[in-house]
Amino acid sequence: MRELASKGQLRFAYFRWAIVTVPLILLLGFASGRMAPSGDENLWFAALDKPPIMPPGWAFPVAWSILYILMGLALALVLNARGSRKRRPALILFVAQLLLNLAWTPVFFGMHQVVPALVIIAALVVLIALTIWLFWQVRRTAGLLLLPYLAWICFAFVLLYQIHDLNPDAQSLVPSRTIDQIEIR
Numbered sequence: 435m436r437e438l439a440s441k442g443q444l445r446f447a448y449f450r451w452a453i454v455t456v457p458l459i460l461l462l463g464f465a466s467g468r469m470a471p472s473g474d475e476n477l478w479f480a481a482l483d484k485p486p487i488m489p490p491g492w493a494f495p496v497a498w499s500i501l502y503i504l505m506g507l508a509l510a511l512v513l514n515a516r517g518s519r520k521r522r523p524a525l526i527l528f529v530a531q532l533l534l535n536l537a538w539t540p541v542f543f544g545m546h547q548v549v550p551a552l553v554i555i556a557a558l559v560v561l562i563a564l565t566i567w568l569f570w571q572v573r574r575t576a577g578l579l580l581l582p583y584l585a586w587i588c589f590a591f592v593l594l595y596q597i598h599d600l601n602p603d604a605q606s607l608v609p610s611r612t613i614d615q616i617e618i619r
């Protein structure tokens with residue numbers, strides 16, 4: 435017998451990682467989204483002029499739920515690839531892009547900072563592309579699972595750029611009840 439682990443054991447090890455990573459990524463994403471009211475719940479955002487390509491409000495939580503699940507599954511694949519030399523750099527890039535992702539909602543919806551939010555998304559595009567490249571080298575499926583995420587972030591960049599064009603004075607559009615709309619619970 436030349437195998438260290440059977441295919442069943444490897445699948446079970448992946449499942450153990452996925453059972454942790456998927457809920458963790460979902461929890462982090464939803465926690466970030468709860469730091470500031472988002473979508474139509476946010477008076478500032480509701481007052482902004484929106485571009486014609488703006489999806490309906492219900493599409494965002496659905497899309498992000500799917501994307502966070504895919505991210506968690508991709509992360510589990512890479513975490514389970516113990517023998518890969520590219521595993522560590524891939525994980526470092528994944529964490530870096532995830533931190534930027536989680537920072538976006540409070541910056542845009544809470545602090546009403548459109549230009550910094552654009553910079554965050556531009557940096558996300560680069561970091562996600564690099565993460566996909568490294569994930570692909572560790573486990574091809576892990577890289578593929580992140581492609582919808584990259585597509586969504588590219589779309590978000592275009593959408594946010596159009597919002598910025600339509601609302602050059604967005605930061606001062608609606609005076610908030612305090613300095614910002616971030617809620618700490």
